[in-house]
Amino acid sequence: MHGFFVALGFGLVTAAILAFSAVAFSLQYGVSNHPNFAHGELLTVGAYAAYVSQSLTTNLLVGGLAAAAAGGLVAWGMNRGIVEPFVRARARSLVIFIATIGVAIIIQNVLLAVFTGTNVVYVLPQAVPHRVGPFLWTSRDELIMAAAAGTMALLHLLLRYTKFGKALRAVADSRDLARVSGIDASRVIQLTWGLAGLIAGLGGFVLAGRVGSFAPSFGFNFLLVTFAAAIVGGIGKPYGAMAGALLVGVAMETSAFYVAADYKLPIAFALLIATLLVRPEGLFTTRPRVGGGAA
């Protein structure tokens, strides 16, 4: 049983990291209605921005801010520069999806051309595992979980109690109804891309800090796990994505206790496929979202 709890503890850390990525993806998809295949690159950009900031200072807060700012900026630009022109040209939604695949490849390879494919590492304080109840965590793990909880709480306050949050939820529910109520939907969509980028960039920093070293393809490798958590939680539902992250993260790490660790990712993908087939609206939604499920 002891080993199981250690694995469960790892699962909670993975879930915390996954929450950043999945919530950001779900938020952006829910509001703009276009899945962003270049979402993984927002994590990568965040991770590299923090890496660059470390040449000035190894302060973790600065690293986190640099990562979030870079992610937010790139996401905002991606929408303005690529997605919006395609939407204006009335491109089919699958064509826009392919365009984001193109963007993913471009960003990944620009990073490859600039930083080379060599793995890079952060300068981080020593992380010694210690027991917390039945779990085995390092202080870094605890920091990651605290950061995730803090970010999710802030996001909750933003969505619930600010005017922007209200507008965002309105646009996600129905863009047309939001427009006729006087909400500037395209501005809300732009800001949501930026917000999602902030969270994803920070998620990239946290993920890179956890795995230790990273290369230009690292965010892309995390993309399908993100899809899995976001879809299991129900696309466009930030709270569902948090629950999905918890489920997928814990399932991945505890399964590694029973089967070979190499099957961690396939287990997340199998969850993804199973959810799409059985309950495409997500496990944690009470009513199917209009247009959000299978066609």
Add this chain to the structure above:
Amino acid sequence: MINYLVSIATQGVIFAIFVLGLNVRWGWEGDLDIAYYAFIAIGAYIDAVLTLPPAGLRPPTEYILGLRWPFVAGALGAMLAGGLLSLVVGAIALRKLRGDYFAITTLATALIMQAVISNDARIFAGYNGLYGLSQPFNSVLRLDPHVYPVFYLAFCLAVLIAVYLFLERLFWSPFGRALRSVREDETAAAAFGRNVFALKLKGYVIGGVIAGLGGALFVHFLGAFNVSAWSPVETLLLYAAIFVGGTGNNRGVILGIFLVLIFFQEVTRFLPEIPGHPDFGPAVREILIGILILAVLRWRPQGILPEPRAQDRDPASAAGYAAGSAVAGTRAGG
């Protein structure tokens, strides 16, 4: 120099077969399959294990079968494997999922397959990959090593022409028209009594069979095959060719793959070599693929040779028509 050109040309011809299969899926059917390369890979693997000698003779590699079948049987096995895999994936994913979820599912499926193949080395030798493939027909022909590549190029070209002619017939057949009507508007097609799922599944399987055939030709061209070759970028290159050449148009996508391959062959020649940075050239190549895809989709989504429309051909239909003559290269579509 000649060897080099023959090798490039053979690769182009094989890629043209790949792209024709993908064009059925994306161009005709409208289903975005980002894991098409997995079907090529499965064809390559199955052909390899059917034609290679038993694994027991070549320790320490391990793989299934090892039947020493002739190439033609191996290629048929590859087509069957590509078709069966398509049937399974398609039956699951095409029934329920709308476009973007379908695309994500194909990618997840491919990554699961990749994980299984790399971790369970007993099936296809895992990361070691399969190597030492025979030269098709050469046990009978016994050609000179300088002449054989030319023969193989001619053979691949013959296969390409056969696949092309088959698909051209299919394009104008009732099945082809019905499939494209599903792409344009599923609801309308269903209202006219079309079984949308069955049509899409058939198209998907045809694409998979062609991918398997291409995979068989490819693995004998390369002489070896490895799971690390499964890069999503290769699928993206095929998409770039389809967009450039003309989505849905058989002739267009063949033109597209040759243009794209020649373009990258030429461009990479002028790239500076940066010492200690071996990834620079490949990175620039992939950036260019990305930019090319974005630019074509944005400014000429129909490609160089747009898909021929029914009316391009209809004026002649009352009086019968000269085969294909009214079809080629019309720019009326879009």
